[in-house]
Amino acid sequence: MAAVSATCLRFQPLFSQSNKSAQAAASLKPLSVGWAKNTGFPSLKASRFRVSCAAKPETVDKVIEIVRKQLALTPETELTNESKFAALGADSLDTVEIVMALEEEFDINVEEESSQNITTVREAADMIDKLVQEKSGGGS
Structure with missing residues (x-):
């Protein structure tokens, strides 16, 4: 018997995209960090974590x-x-x-x-x- 579970969290900016600062922050490229645990499903990632850093x-x-x-x-x-x-x-x-x-x-x-x-x-x-x-x- 096999069971697979996944969770995904997505954070969206709360500010309006009308000013240049918001546009600049929205164009940041996210940094993705992932790791996999081989439990019989070699192509399945156990979890994934995304981090975006931005200046004020x-x-x-x-x-x-x-x-x-x-x-x-x-x-x-x-x-x-x-x-x-x-x-x-x-x-x-x-x-x-x-x-x-x-x-x-x-x-x-x-x-x-x-x-x-x-x-x-x-x-x-x-x-x-x-x-x-x-x-x-x-x-x-």
Whole structure:
């Protein structure tokens, strides 16, 4: 006798998709983690867990505002959380200036190793939220 049981949970955003922050958050790619237990059904996954991480919408908005100002982009230039600095015309000096402006705006200190890994608005916003949380929670 064999029995199979499964559970699926799906969380949907409660906010309206009308503003740019909501659109940016909605376009995040989920991270899927799954594991299987071989109990005679080799192709059957025992459980699956999906995780999506996102920076606060207000952080994304502020990063977009700073990037737009630092790169002197027109209001018509579309910026999303997936916008790559290089695709917007930023060189390495521009990226350093963006990071410096973010440090000043959010009163954080970005390590050089971390700043070299920032290539998109989302990466910057995620890093900022992490550093702000560490600063307020970690007492550093």
